[in-house]
Amino acid sequence: MTFKINETYNGFKLLREEKVEETNSISRLFQHEKTGARLLSLFNDDDNKVFSISFRTPPEDHTGLPHILEHSVLCGSRKFPTKEPFVELMKGSLNTFLNAMTFSDKTMYPIASRNDKDFFNIMDVYLDAVFYPNLHEIPEILMQEGWHYHLEKKEDKLTYKGVVYNEMKGAFSSPEGVLHRKIEESVLKDTIYANESGGDPDFITDLTQSQFEEFHKKYYHPSNSYIFLYGDGDIQEQLKFINEEYLSNFDKLDIDSHIEKQQPYEEIQNVEVDYSISADDDDKEKTYLSLNYVVGESTDRELVLAMDILEYMLLENPAAPLKKALVDANLGKDVFGSYNNSVIQPVLSIILKNSDAEKTEEFKKVVYDTLNDLVEKGIDEDLIEASININEFKLRESEMGGLSKGLLYAIKCMDGWLYEADPLMHMRYENELHSIKEKSKNRYFEGLIQKYILDNKHGSLLTLKPKKGMAEEHSEEIQSKLDEYKASLSEEEINNIVEGTKKLLERQMTPDSKEALSTIPLIELEDIPAEPEEIPQVEKEINGTKVLYQEEFTSKIAYLHLLFDSSVVEEEDVQYVALLGSILGKVSTEDKHYSKLSNDININTGGIRFSTESYSKDGDDYTFYPKFSVRAKALSDKIPNMISLIKEIILTSKFDEDKRIKELLSQLKSRLEMSIFDRGHSVAANRLLSYFSPAGRYHEMISGISLYKFICNLEKNFDAMKEEIKAKLKNCAESILNKNGLIISITGEDEEYKIIEDNIDELLVGLSNTVITQKEYKFEELKDNEGLKTPGNVQYVAKGYNYIRLGNKYTGKLQVLKKVTSIDYLWNKVRVQGGAYGCMVRLTRAGSLIFTSYRDPNLKETLDAYDNTYKYLKDIDIDDREMRKYIIGTISDMDAPLSPVLKGEKAVADFIKGLTYDDYKKEREEILSTTQEDIKELSSIYEAVMEKGFCCAMGNEGKIDKNKELFNKFVTVFE
Structure with a gap:
């Protein structure tokens, strides 16, 4: 179909159409006439279709409201009243990507699927979730996903619980996590970027239900939205669906979500922050030193690309001169850089790890002396060419962190679009790359160093110092604060907290009704390709x-x-x-x-x-x-x-x-x-x-x-x-x-x-051709059951064994069992009720079966949940529709799209392991034929595996010490 500029299509006015060579797409930029919603379509021959809706969500404080809201809108909505439609989609859709992301200034909800029917189904659930979530009517959603006072019995200790609360306790346990959060705050201190959009655990507990609801009402509106479509889908049908089902229900609002820029500093700011190390650790050579600079604006695409290249040139390349100078000066053990252009004012950081606080001035001197020398004498021409070429290669491959091209473009477009600029600006790179190559012949990068580092006062010198036992001390302070708070409460107030906890647990433990579950759209098994994709490989x-x-x-x-x-x-x-x-x-x-x-x-x-x-x-x-x-x-x-x-x-x-x-x-x-x-x-x-x-x-x-x-x-x-x-x-x-x-x-x-x-x-011809002798590695089975101690605030709890060694064989039906276990039982028991950020099952054809949790506040409780899995499954009651869901979700995991290089990697791995296409066909047939009786029967494998008693946990040293009876050995992880 031919589109015309300024014509309206299903409520969307076409503002611009052009070919984008770099993405091999026809780009069409629309605006929804009734609401002002923006929509970008990249049409091409990729069958892995992508949809994303994003909102500008400026954080107002450190409570992590944008992050908690990101979790919470996916906990039930107007059309899909199940407790967690997101989980139902993980169970029963053919998605190739399903997630949500909180950034410093925006929240994104991207999905992808290769199946047209499935694509519309997921888009429907996501749009209903963001515009009509149940969080306004159900306070337990904030309690579960954000935080709540937890008290099951009056005599118990009062504690904090919440998924995001524990996720961010884990994030703030990593010194690098603290460092990168404080960098942004230190150079953009008078803007929204000084606020922690993910949430600082010390402030998450200040968030109220009314603030929560108001933030959603204000920012989750079509007038503040950015919609992205990618792939070979029918654009007219997509626009029609988005307009008729959702946007037509709203009117345009004037929403003030504008992001102000930081006024330049007159001097580099000195900032000191502590992070926790173990009480037994040596605090020598554990300091991080970081020089950070605000560099222009993210809407200057040539500068953004050039600074990306410069950061690699100075700090990442093995020949990087600034990295070499810092290492040669014996100021620290590791040097790396960071360039963040997903904020309105990008930030360049020069980071020295494993140093000491007294070396701060020397660190600064070496940086400035080295950069002055580079400006004066010029940067090595081969280094410039190498740095440009490796970045050009990455741009042409369009791969990052395992994301498909469509998902990568969905994120990239926001780096300009969110700031009232061209959404295509960071996808187009040919002209800027050519310009940079030409300018690089005439001291271009030297000029950037002079302007944006040496002469730039808008920056910070951040010192991140180790503090022994800080995590334990802080945990004790929090518990003391909770004890004092509980002591100040009347009996009625304590009863209210107990009652609130009880209501939350009842909601969490009560299964969704069949009527609610039936609202989640579902494809038929006939919609699934009958055979797996075959990777062509010739010997x-x-x-x-x-x-x-x-x-x-x-x-x-x-x-x-x-x-x-x-x-x-x-x-x-x-x-x-x-x-x-x-x-x-x-x-x-x-x-x-x-x-x-x-x-x-x-x-x-x-x-x-x-x-x-x-x-x-x-x-x-x-x-x-x-x-x-x-x-x-x-x-x-x-x-x-x-x-x-x-x-x-x-x-x-x-x-x-x-x-x-x-x-x-x-x-x-x-x-x-x-x-x-x-x-x-x-x-x-x-x-x-x-x-x-x-x-x-x-x-x-x-x-x-x-x-x-x-x-x-x-x-x-x-x-x-x-x-x-x-x-x-x-x-x-x-x-x-x-x-x-x-x-x-x-x-x-x-x-x-x-x-x-x-x-x-x-x-x-240059390789040795001597006869090789393969060595036999003899590893004995040892039930070490270690407690791996760290100064972190959360745990990672693992338990399992080899099921084949216990007399079982691999079957594709085990993959469906894994899906039921991880997305049903463990999700509810360990994540929803236990407060862990995640819990997963690792199951391999070689026999490994391991349960593991992620950023988990618990330890023994999680192991108990693992042990009781089989009891839940042996009596499970799954109707035909739910069984179909689990089968579809399992096939979805199997059919994730692979880039050419990943296809090559998989084909080689299969060859070495002895896996054939017929093995995958058989596995698929077994998955598609799985029944409820299979799940019940296979649950005995879990019982046998857990009875073997092999476990390991990494986490907070105090928590491990309090549960020392669970372990045979203890290891202090970091040295």
């Missing part, structure tokens, strides 16, 4: 080496994956293989200093990465295949250069640079610490898996707390151990990087495959 051979080729359209990018057999290394040296993966490409080679090597990699490729991993044989975690991976990507004309660089790195890297290796050890330790805080549920689950699974033990050694402790020891004793370290690294490289046992995976089109085929011999 080939190049000069005696096995090649796996996945033919996919990749926009002329070749993805090359080399998998070396790392089982040739002795068990005692396995962790050196992980270290090898962390330093290759970051140390010098025989011909190049590591800074030159880094520039060459970024000029010629989209990156070369080295890592250690393992693949479990299908149905057997005793048998696993350790691999050392080299992943690289390049445009077709640069493929020969990419292969030459890989050859140079794996054959001629030098392991005799003491200073550089020590720097990399410090950096690796720092990054592992951040990762442990960010993914505590995975850390606890992997540690648990290591007790009973040989494959799990190996994985934990190369990626978990074991690796962290190993790296800490090497860094601490480097001078005494350096000769051993260098010898081990050299020996590992020589043993692993061998042609025998090598598998090559190539994802791309025939043109890219042919270029690799013609050039790969350059690498292969």
Whole structure:
């Protein structure tokens, strides 16, 4: 259909239409005439359709009102009165993405689906949720999702509970989490950005029901909305639905959600903040120092793109001169940067980790001296080219954090649109990229450094200092405050709190009626593709080496994956293989200093990465295949250069640079610490898996707390151990990087495959061809049941075992059982009633079955919930409609769309594990035929797994000490 500018289509006036080459889309910008709602459509041939509705939601204080509201609108609405329509959609839709996001100044509700009927169903639920939520009539919604006084019996201790309250206690447990929140506050102190939109736990409990309702009434209106559509859907039908079902019910309002800018500071502000470490920790070298600068406005697209490049150039690239200067000055152990342009005034940060507060002035001096020197002498031309090229590669791939292109564009468009600017501005980059390339030849980046850092007084110097036992002290203060408050209450007031708690628990424990559940729209099983998607993979051979080729359209990018057999290394040296993966490409080679090597990699490729991993044989975690991976990507004309660089790195890297290796050890330790805080549920689950699974033990050694402790020891004793370290690294490289046992995976089109085929011999002929001997790793089952102590305020609780070892076999029906367990029982018991932010089930074909919670205020209560799962399931009553829901939701998980590179990764993994397309077909048939009786029967697996008694929890040291009878061993996590 042809659209005309200024014509109205189903209530929406078309303001603009144009082709956006960068997204391969036709862009159409509409305005809803009755309400003023804005709508952007990106029409293209992508079948993974995306819808998002966003609102400008300026936070007024630290209560986290925007965040709590984001959770709460999805807890029942006018047309869909179930307690949690969001959960019902997770159970029973074919969504490929379903979530909501709170930012500093906006709240987004994006969804995606490849099924047209399903897409409209989810859009209906989301629009009803944001415009007609039940939170105005049901105060228990705020109590559950935000906070409430919790008192089940008069004699109990009064406590705070709430999902967001506990989520943010977890977020504020991470020093990096505190740092990034305080950075924004420190440089934009007179604006909305000084307020914590996610919520500070100390202030969340100030939020009232009336404030909550008023905020929704004010900001969740079409006149304050931004609607986004993406993909191959019928635009006319989408506009008709949005208008007739929702927007036509509203009139235009003048909503004041305008975001004011911060007036420039006259001087850099000095700000000091404390964060908690364990009472037993050494507080030396635990301080973070951060210089932060406000840089222009987010609507200046060339500046935004240029600063993104500059931040990488100065702080992220292994050749980054500012990073190198700070490391060389021995001021701290790790340096990294941050550039946040999802606020009206973007903020650039230079961050030094593992320093001391007395080094603040020296830190500032090194930064300014180094940058002055760069401005005076000029930035290395290769570094400039490398930094531009690697950013250009990322722009062309349009992938970030596992998000599909449509979802990425939904977020990107808001970085201009929210501030009354062009929503396409950050999707278009060709002209700005060309301009930056041309300007870079004439001291462009030097000018940016001078203007936006050296001469810029609008900034802060933030010092984040460790304080021993602060978390425990704070917890005691909160409990003392609650005790005093309870003591001040009359008996009637205490009874009211008990009654309120009782009403909340009754609501949480009362199942939705069948009538309410039937309101959630549902597709038919016939709407589901009968067979799984098949990833094309052809087995080939190049000069005696096995090649796996996945033919996919990749926009002329070749993805090359080399998998070396790392089982040739002795068990005692396995962790050196992980270290090898962390330093290759970051140390010098025989011909190049590591800074030159880094520039060459970024000029010629989209990156070369080295890592250690393992693949479990299908149905057997005793048998696993350790691999050392080299992943690289390049445009077709640069493929020969990419292969030459890989050859140079794996054959001629030098392991005799003491200073550089020590720097990399410090950096690796720092990054592992951040990762442990960010993914505590995975850390606890992997540690648990290591007790009973040989494959799990190996994985934990190369990626978990074991690796962290190993790296800490090497860094601490480097001078005494350096000769051993260098010898081990050299020996590992020589043993692993061998042609025998090598598998090559190539994802791309025939043109890219042919270029690799013609050039790969350059690498292969240089590899050792000695016969390899695979080592046998003997891991015994050990019920360590550890309490992993951290200074954090929440727990991550894991329990499980291997169900195959208990006499069971894998079936697709177990995936439906997993769906019922996680989205029904555990969601209600651990998240809704227990207050944890999340709870999930990990189930693998190799037999692993693990329950784990995320940002959980509880410990023993969560383990009890796990133990009682089978009791709930063995008597479960699921009608045909609910069963269909669980089956659809399970298939949705299976059918998540994959990018070309992820398809290649999956195909290779399946090959190594021994999985075939027929296995997936069988699994799908088993899922589609699952019945209630299957769920009841399979629940006995949970009983047997939990009876084995293997558990692990990571969390607050005080909480673990109070529950010490649950554990056999204790580990203080951080050093």
